[in-house]
Amino acid sequence: MVLLKNLPKKTQGRKRIEIKKLENLNSKQVTFSKRRAGIFKKAAELSVLCGADVAVIVFSTAGKVFCYGHPSMDTILDWYCSGVTPPAVSDDTAGDQSPNRVPVAEFNKDYMEAIRELEEQKKRVAEVKEAAKMKKVVMGVVGGCDERFWWEDESVDLDALDVQEVEHYLIALEDVRKKVAARFHEMKILNGTLNPGALPPIPAVHRLCHLPMMTNGFSGHGGQFGGGYHGFGI
Amino acid sequence: MVLLKNLPKKTQGRKRIEIKKLENLNSKQVTFSKRRAGIFKKAAELSVLCGADVAVIVFSTAGKVFCYGHPSMDTILDWYCSGVTPPAVSDDTAGDQSPNRVPVAEFNKDYMEAIRELEEQKKRVAEVKEAAKMKKVVMGVVGGCDERFWWEDESVDLDALDVQEVEHYLIALEDVRKKVAARFHEMKILNGTLNPGALPPIPAVHRLCHLPMMTNGFSGHGGQFGGGYHGFGI
DNA sequence: ACTCCTATTTTTAGTCT
DNA sequence: GAGACTAAAAATAGGAG
Numbered sequence: 001m002v003l004l005k006n007l008p009k010k011t012q013g014r015k016r017i018e019i020k021k022l023e024n025l026n027s028k029q030v031t032f033s034k035r036r037a038g039i040f041k042k043a044a045e046l047s048v049l050c051g052a053d054v055a056v057i058v059f060s061t062a063g064k065v066f067c068y069g070h071p072s073m074d075t076i077l078d079w080y081c082s083g084v085t086p087p088a089v090s091d092d093t094a095g096d097q098s099p100n101r102v103p104v105a106e107f108n109k110d111y112m113e114a115i116r117e118l119e120e121q122k123k124r125v126a127e128v129k130e131a132a133k134m135k136k137v138v139m140g141v142v143g144g145c146d147e148r149f150w151w152e153d154e155s156v157d158l159d160a161l162d163v164q165e166v167e168h169y170l171i172a173l174e175d176v177r178k179k180v181a182a183r184f185h186e187m188k189i190l191n192g193t194l195n196p197g198a199l200p201p202i203p204a205v206h207r208l209c210h211l212p213m214m215t216n217g218f219s220g221h222g223g224q225f226g227g228g229y230h231g232f233g234i
Numbered sequence: 235m236v237l238l239k240n241l242p243k244k245t246q247g248r249k250r251i252e253i254k255k256l257e258n259l260n261s262k263q264v265t266f267s268k269r270r271a272g273i274f275k276k277a278a279e280l281s282v283l284c285g286a287d288v289a290v291i292v293f294s295t296a297g298k299v300f301c302y303g304h305p306s307m308d309t310i311l312d313w314y315c316s317g318v319t320p321p322a323v324s325d326d327t328a329g330d331q332s333p334n335r336v337p338v339a340e341f342n343k344d345y346m347e348a349i350r351e352l353e354e355q356k357k358r359v360a361e362v363k364e365a366a367k368m369k370k371v372v373m374g375v376v377g378g379c380d381e382r383f384w385w386e387d388e389s390v391d392l393d394a395l396d397v398q399e400v401e402h403y404l405i406a407l408e409d410v411r412k413k414v415a416a417r418f419h420e421m422k423i424l425n426g427t428l429n430p431g432a433l434p435p436i437p438a439v440h441r442l443c444h445l446p447m448m449t450n451g452f453s454g455h456g457g458q459f460g461g462g463y464h465g466f467g468i
Numbered sequence: 469a470c471t472c473c474t475a476t477t478t479t480t481a482g483t484c485t
Numbered sequence: 486g487a488g489a490c491t492a493a494a495a496a497t498a499g500g501a502g
Contacts, residue, residue, distance in 0.1 A: 013477085015499070019282050028285075031283055035280045038495095046292070049266075049269070050256060050470060053292070063338040164280060230480060243492070247491055249494080263486075452492065
């Protein structure tokens, strides 16, 4: 048995609305923000819960773009556009047939694959080649292991590197930053605490779906952590 | 005053779940279906309510693809990928700045050149890998901090960190990146490669390629939900 | 535009068919 | 898998700061 008092209502609460174009500019903007955040959150949850890979792109009427992608926008669009079958997961359902794919446009599949492979190779070269140097420099900032190593004597001095080395270094570094940033964004989205536009965006990749030749792609598939998000206010 | 009888509950109703990978295959599939539908519905509602243009791509773990797009998948991806500016629309909200759109030039890297470069890189990879192995071996012998290159996916488990830790990590990284970027810029200037003041040091954070464009945002949706949808089982 | 609030609507986890 | 059902969880409209 519960006795319910007739308390005065503080707000009228949520109201049902019809799903039709909102005419009021302000409420349209507010709704856009709220629901956009809602969709990104749902997308992130879907990817975590079900191991699904998801991309969401939203254009506001003002033409501003917002997107979310796991493991990254780049990866999903690559898969989608190229018709490449994404890697199956171990606990995959058996008896899966080839995915029905919707080729977005004509493009050169071989070219895309070559580019992707090339970028991967480049990345590996850059990472491995600059490994020790990179670690040294980063350790200086991040701190951590204070052991001394054999390579510490050769002080990693940025001045000692040539332009190309520094550039490689920078590219690898940017890649790491992307991974961490992506993970950070995803965590915030899952957290529901995301403040759109407040954080540095994940650099997206140049890609053409319909044009004959593809991008030089700084491809760099966002990495295994994914979940990139960027946007710029409504 | 309301008297509530203690009726026997027919089901236990919805239960709270943690947002983490679902281990049970069946419930994962069911959840995938339900939530996927939920996201598509939300996307459609967003586009109707706010006149937004939206695309959603979902890959199941089985590699099957599902997507929704308004006005169409192709349109959204074209806009997103190419940076083409869609026609403006009267309905457009004021105050749109149509900011620095990055031209998508630089796209027609020649296929042959890409292949050739790929071969070159492949050759280098072998030797660089060898060098890396040696370094690792030496590191192992030296002992102490037995971590591998910290930025390798295996050695830094971002999933194991909480939001604050990742944020800290990110800040530190960004710091390093800035230093390297500054050095890079300086070198290029010294090199004569770059005219002083010509460009900001590192585009990283500004390197978005698909910058805001005007949407045509035509809301003359055929039905309540425009957009296309297709998909075929999990 | 963003945060906080709360009443209400909407979604969905679990179960059965 | 796909539907139907229920009750609890989550999202959100509207208002205030």
